[in-house]
Amino acid sequence: xxxxxxxxxxxxxxxxxxxxxxxxxxxxxxxxxxxxxxxxxxxxxxxxxxxxxxxxxxxxxxxxxxxxxxxxxxxxxxxxxxxxxxxxxxxxxxxxxxxxxxxxxxxxxxxxxxxxxxxxxxxxxxxxxxxxxxxxxxxxxxxxxxxxxxxxxxxxxxxxxxxxxxxxxxxxxxxxxxxxxxxxxxxxxxxxxxxxxx
Numbered sequence: 001x002x003x004x005x006x007x008x009x010x011x012x013x014x015x016x017x018x019x020x021x022x023x024x025x026x027x028x029x030x031x032x033x034x035x036x037x038x039x040x041x042x043x044x045x046x047x048x049x050x051x052x053x054x055x056x057x058x059x060x061x062x063x064x065x066x067x068x069x070x071x072x073x074x075x076x077x078x079x080x081x082x083x084x085x086x087x088x089x090x091x092x093x094x095x096x097x098x099x100x101x102x103x104x105x106x107x108x109x110x111x112x113x114x115x116x117x118x119x120x121x122x123x124x125x126x127x128x129x130x131x132x133x134x135x136x137x138x139x140x141x142x143x144x145x146x147x148x149x150x151x152x153x154x155x156x157x158x159x160x161x162x163x164x165x166x167x168x169x170x171x172x173x174x175x176x177x178x179x180x181x182x183x184x185x186x187x188x189x190x191x192x193x194x195x196x197x198x
Contacts, residue, residue, distance in 0.1 A: 006044050008034040010055040013048075018097035022052065022108040052101075053112055059102055060120060066091060067123065077130050078185060082177045082197040084127060085153070089169050089176065092157060096166025103158045124150045131184035141183065149180050173197065 012034035016025045027048050031041045045051040070087040071080040092099035102120075106113040125146040132141050153176055160169055174194040181190035 005036050005040055008036060009041060009044060009051055010058055013051045013055050014097050014101045017052065017105045018100040022105040049109060049112055052109060053116070055101060056106055056113060056116055059098055060116065063088065063091070063120070064123060071127070078181055078193045079196065081127060081131070081181060082193050085177055085180060086173050086197045089157070089173050093167055093169035096161055099157060099161045099166055103154055104161060121147065121150050128180070134184040145183060149183065153180060
């Protein structure tokens with residue numbers, strides 16, 4: 001029973017924040033969405049922020065597992081990157097409220113999410129870094145390339161989510177894969193990889 005109530009609160013905070021924004025969301029709106037009492041809320045969480053961070057952590061853990069599973073299914077590095085990107089974008093297209101929580105509203109929470117958001121970035125940077133060996137020796141990649149690529153992908157997804165176009169995210173999968181891999185493989189080969197991951 002307690003587990004179900006906590007899970008309902010985590011789902012509710014994602015739903016309420018997606019609809020109202022973190023700043024306007026209240027404990028009352030979260031408890032109403034979860035169909036639990038205010039007292040029950042405070043049995044699990046000390047504040048709205050604490051509830052939000054718990055939801056963020058649960059989502060981050062799920063995404064890390066989904067990425068790892070996608071990567072394990074591919075032998076070559078370019079296909080691993082493509083599979084990870086496709087997996088994340090499929091998930092976010094199906095659950096745009098979670099995409100908003102993870103990619104948009106987390107920034108509004110403040111210092112509590114800085115380290116948490118950094119975890120996700122570092123995870124993807126670590127996935128991209130092996131691509132440096134694909135670059136010609138006379139054209140080494142610029143410092144910070146991986147962070148820039150991750151930032152570009154996050155910005156694209158976040159803008160679509162804010163525009164209410166979350167369910168259409170999957171149509172951008174080929175272009176996101178090509179964008180990410182072109183810096184390592186060149187446009188033509190990156191496009192070929194994207195074609196293998198519709």
